[in-house]
Amino acid sequence: MSLKGFAPSPRQIKILIVAASFIILPPLLARAIPGIFTDYRALMLGVATCYVAAALSLNLLMGYAGQISLGHGALLGTGAFASGLVTTRGPELPLYAGLLAAVLFGAILAFLVGLPALRLRGLYLAIATIGFAFMMQESVFRWQPITRGSAGLELPRRLSRNWVLTENADYLALALVVALFVWLLDVNVVRTKLGRAFHAIREDEAVAQSFGIDITRYKLTAFVLSGSLAGLSGALYGHLIGFVNSDTFSYDAWSLFLVVLVVVGGLGNRKGVAVAAVFFALTPRLLQSIEGWDLIIGAFLLVYTMANHPGGFAEVFHEVRMKRQAKRDPAPEDLTTRLPKLPAPKGAAPPPTEGGGPILEVSDVRVSFGGLVAVDGVSLEVPAGKIIGLIGPNGAGKTTLFNAISGLVKPDAGDIKFQGESVTALSPHARAALGMGRTFQLIGLAKNLSVQENFLMAQHASAIYGDGSALLFTSKAARIEAELIDRAREAIESLGFERYAETPVKNLSHGQQRLVEIACALITSPSLLMLDEPSAGFAPAAVESLAERLKEIRDELGRTVLLIEHNIPMVLSVCDYIYVLNFGSLLAEGTPDEVASHPEVITAYLGQAAQPVPA
Amino acid sequence: MGRVIVSGLANGGIYGLIALGLVLVYRGSRVLNFGLGEIGTFTLFVAWAFNEQQSWPWWAGASMALVAAVAIGLIFEGLVVRRMAGATRLAVAVSTVGLFLLLFSIELKVWGLSPRVLRAPIQGLGPEVFGFNISYTYMLAFAAVLGLGIALTVFLTRTDFGLGVLAASQDPVAVRLVGVRVATVSAFTWGASAFVSGLGAILIEPAIGAFSPGFMSLLFVRGLAAALLGGLSSLSGAFIGGVGIGLIESIIGRVFIGNQFPGIQSIAVFFVIILVLLFRPQGILGKSPA
Numbered sequence: 012m013s014l015k016g017f018a019p020s021p022r023q024i025k026i027l028i029v030a031a032s033f034i035i036l037p038p039l040l041a042r043a044i045p046g047i048f049t050d051y052r053a054l055m056l057g058v059a060t061c062y063v064a065a066a067l068s069l070n071l072l073m074g075y076a077g078q079i080s081l082g083h084g085a086l087l088g089t090g091a092f093a094s095g096l097v098t099t100r101g102p103e104l105p106l107y108a109g110l111l112a113a114v115l116f117g118a119i120l121a122f123l124v125g126l127p128a129l130r131l132r133g134l135y136l137a138i139a140t141i142g143f144a145f146m147m148q149e150s151v152f153r154w155q156p157i158t159r160g161s162a163g164l165e166l167p168r169r170l171s172r173n174w175v176l177t178e179n180a181d182y183l184a185l186a187l188v189v190a191l192f193v194w195l196l197d198v199n200v201v202r203t204k205l206g207r208a209f210h211a212i213r214e215d216e217a218v219a220q221s222f223g224i225d226i227t228r229y230k231l232t233a234f235v236l237s238g239s240l241a242g243l244s245g246a247l248y249g250h251l252i253g254f255v256n257s258d259t260f261s262y263d264a265w266s267l268f269l270v271v272l273v274v275v276g277g278l279g280n281r282k283g284v285a286v287a288a289v290f291f292a293l294t295p296r297l298l299q300s301i302e303g304w305d306l307i308i309g310a311f312l313l314v315y316t317m318a319n320h321p322g323g324f325a326e327v328f329h330e331v332r333m334k335r336q337a338k339r340d341p342a343p344e345d346l347t348t349r350l351p352k353l354p355a356p357k358g359a360a361p362p363p364t365e366g367g368g369p370i371l372e373v374s375d376v377r378v379s380f381g382g383l384v385a386v387d388g389v390s391l392e393v394p395a396g397k398i399i400g401l402i403g404p405n406g407a408g409k410t411t412l413f414n415a416i417s418g419l420v421k422p423d424a425g426d427i428k429f430q431g432e433s434v435t436a437l438s439p440h441a442r443a444a445l446g447m448g449r450t451f452q453l454i455g456l457a458k459n460l461s462v463q464e465n466f467l468m469a470q471h472a473s474a475i476y477g478d479g480s481a482l483l484f485t486s487k488a489a490r491i492e493a494e495l496i497d498r499a500r501e502a503i504e505s506l507g508f509e510r511y512a513e514t515p516v517k518n519l520s521h522g523q524q525r526l527v528e529i530a531c532a533l534i535t536s537p538s539l540l541m542l543d544e545p546s547a548g549f550a551p552a553a554v555e556s557l558a559e560r561l562k563e564i565r566d567e568l569g570r571t572v573l574l575i576e577h578n579i580p581m582v583l584s585v586c587d588y589i590y591v592l593n594f595g596s597l598l599a600e601g602t603p604d605e606v607a608s609h610p611e612v613i614t615a616y617l618g619q620a621a622q623p624v625p626a
Numbered sequence: 627m628g629r630v631i632v633s634g635l636a637n638g639g640i641y642g643l644i645a646l647g648l649v650l651v652y653r654g655s656r657v658l659n660f661g662l663g664e665i666g667t668f669t670l671f672v673a674w675a676f677n678e679q680q681s682w683p684w685w686a687g688a689s690m691a692l693v694a695a696v697a698i699g700l701i702f703e704g705l706v707v708r709r710m711a712g713a714t715r716l717a718v719a720v721s722t723v724g725l726f727l728l729l730f731s732i733e734l735k736v737w738g739l740s741p742r743v744l745r746a747p748i749q750g751l752g753p754e755v756f757g758f759n760i761s762y763t764y765m766l767a768f769a770a771v772l773g774l775g776i777a778l779t780v781f782l783t784r785t786d787f788g789l790g791v792l793a794a795s796q797d798p799v800a801v802r803l804v805g806v807r808v809a810t811v812s813a814f815t816w817g818a819s820a821f822v823s824g825l826g827a828i829l830i831e832p833a834i835g836a837f838s839p840g841f842m843s844l845l846f847v848r849g850l851a852a853a854l855l856g857g858l859s860s861l862s863g864a865f866i867g868g869v870g871i872g873l874i875e876s877i878i879g880r881v882f883i884g885n886q887f888p889g890i891q892s893i894a895v896f897f898v899i900i901l902v903l904l905f906r907p908q909g910i911l912g913k914s915p916a
Contacts, residue, residue: 150889306731
């Protein structure tokens with residue numbers, strides 16, 4: 012690698028300067044002004060640094076991915092013991108080998124914890140992680156041959172045979188650099204598909220899958236990443252205080268304390284969490300008289316924050332910002348009459364199916380929930396380039412059939428073919444990635460996130476770079492991310508929503524949310540677009556406009572649409588072919604004219620034989 | 627073996643008591659109270675202050691301590707839980723983690739880390755069964771668990787208010803319609819569960835020896851596992867779950883006797899938790915979800 016053409020960006024220069032001052036300043040200050048920058052104060056700053064790294068590791072799991080962990084202390088402890096073993100036993104490896112071992116063991120253990128967590132949510136995950144913390148604390152950490160139990164291990168700060176960081180200030184320099192590394196990694200997680208996938212899982216797992224996000228994989232990734240950083244922080248802390256035993260990383264002292272840092276700092280708010288960590292590390296030491304009150308204050312803050320702002324400090328800041336923005340921008344107007352044009356998806360019309368066969372073939376699909384048959388042997392075909400309607404009274408099984416097609420529900424029997432290939436065994440995200448886009452009855456978006464973030468999430472399948480590339484934010488990842496942002500901006504512009512780009516989706520009107528949702532489904536240029544009651548909540552004039560947009564999706568964008576709709580006049584006007592579902596089975600099918608005059612359809616809708624509905 | 631069963635039953639009774647406290651609050655407000663165990667520890671410190679420092683008679687100190695426990699439950703319910711009526715249940719659960727830390731840190735500040743010993747209500751070894759002395763405290767604990775369990779069950783199923791408590795989490799509107807105030811129900815469950823936790827702590831402390839801040843954490847995890855085993859919302863399930871965990875623990879302890887690996891019981895409890903969560907989240911007594 013030559014340095015020719017090496018032109019660091021302003022941000023890289025800033026990082027280099029920060030890193031250099033982290034390395035130079037503590038040792039320099041300790042020697043220049045030993046009276047002020049005492050050994051004890053260097054130790055306290057080191058503790059604060061370790062708190063920041065540890066809190067960020069929990070924030071990644073709990074704040075970003077929404078997976079609660081009340082047992083993170085056990086992961087820190089694992090890291091500290093792993094590092095202790097490598098650096099004190101056997102070959103007595105140097106410090107960095109210990110830190111690497113800590114990362115490795117933290118990652119492995121977190122992976123094992125993450126496996127059952129795939130099936131557990133919320134409170135149940137919290138219970139499982141408490142059980143895990145106690146198992147580690149009471150058993151593994153007390154295992155004499157490995158950890159020497161309460162006698163503990165000494166953790167040396169040896170960089171090489173003759174170089175030991177005996178001074179706290181020197182070790183502080185190293186700790187600061189490690190914490191900076193964790194911070195930068197965190198920044199890269201948030202600005203790439205990793206962070207978006209975590210956020211999407213936190214917000215709504217079904218929506219995440221419809222965006223093509225493999226929730227199993229990303230949940231495990233969150234656990235492994237968080238676990239490796241927790242292991243690293245634990246080892247960093249262990250070498251700082253120089254000694255760990257079975258009680259160092261107890262449930263009371265660490266697992267719960269980290270939850271306080273993350274919640275009080277604000278779930279998912281990197282800066283808030285770091286500030287909280289430094290605050291709780293330094294205040295009791297700066298003011299000797301406060302000794303013992305720090306935890307009381309922390310616990311009180313936690314209770315107070317939860318009682319008044321269940322979203323933590325981040326929510327408080329966010330509310331203030333939103334109020335200011337609301338003053339600047341008038342409230343979003345409701346789209347009553349005309350809907351803007353939908354953005355054109357990238358790429359030409361989808362490849363025609365071989366032999367001109369249907370793009371989607373559903374054969375004999377049956378879905379039951381505990382004995383209740385919701386869909387009973389339904390077969391239908393969706394030819395490419397058409398709009399196909401799926402209608403039926405409430406409870407007829409339309410949405411269940413949609414869920415079976417998109418993979419959210421496992422059918423008991425039957426087969427689903429997409430572009431000639433069976434997708435019945437595929438997961439929902441894999442089907443989304445193949446080109447099946449869908450919307451949900453109750454708006455399938457991450458509603459707490461901004462419009463732009465939703466457009467970026469929706470392009471998950473287009474973000475083709477590895478996790479390593481994401482963590483290091485390589486030029487490849489940067490280039491792809493820039494493309495995704497461009498495409499998101501284009502989509503937002505063509506909707507005319509530039510001023511709402513940073514607005515959380517939940518603050519938009521229902522009609523605006525629906526448009527963003529359909530546009531999100533279109534942005535990955537799916538061959539098949541499945542819309543679940545898109546017109547619900549629209550004014551009549553807007554429904555007409557929506558019908559126009561759907562025809563454009565078919566005629567100008569060349570997409571196929573499968574449409575669940577209650578607005579019969581609209582269905583009859585836009586659909587090429589209609590299937591009617593009643594009590595889980597197909598009641599009728601045909602062109603709009605045929606269906607509209609079908610006596611059984613009329614009975615199903617009106618409860619009795621009546622005059623044919625005019626088309 | 628008889629000895630194993632007797633000690634399992636005795637410990638299990640205490641776990642059942644803690645599980646009962648968890649289930650009460652869970653039924654009333656669909657929240658797990660992670661601070662419940664520490665309310666028990668706090669009760670111990672108050673009882674210790676009265677009994678050992680002020681030399682009050684045992685029952686008087688214990689009563690004052692239980693009053694303090696109930697007060698903590700009621701205050702937390704009134705100041706925090708009620709305000710969070712609209713918040714997610716997980717947020718409320720996190721606030722109870724705050725309750726744990728608040729009590730824990732106050733104990734640290736006021737009494738410090740050094741271990742303390744609380745007198746047993748009745749001194750003496752107690753009768754020998756299967757070569758195992760069942761102390762009078764154990765017997766008292768078991769009697770209290772059974773008595774409390776029966777009394778609570780009768781109260782909850784035979785009175786209007788009790789039925790209101792049972793229905794509160796399912797249908798708050800219906801509860802209001804039969805003339806029971808939802809707020810009163812919530813306060814009752816928090817107060818009662820704090821009482822139960824305090825009583826459990828006072829009864830089990832003599833069997834364990836010394837206590838310090840965080841003393842009840844380990845028992846709390848057992849109680850949590852017991853409540854889970856019973857299905858989180860069943861009162862009788864809590865008790866049976868407690869006895870189940872107690873028995874599993876003492877049998878495992880017996881099987882692995884002399885084993886070098888420490889804390890085998892904690893591993894067993896963890897696996898019970900994981901297996902129940904994964905395969906029978908409705909508990910051993912719960913009906914399978916439709």
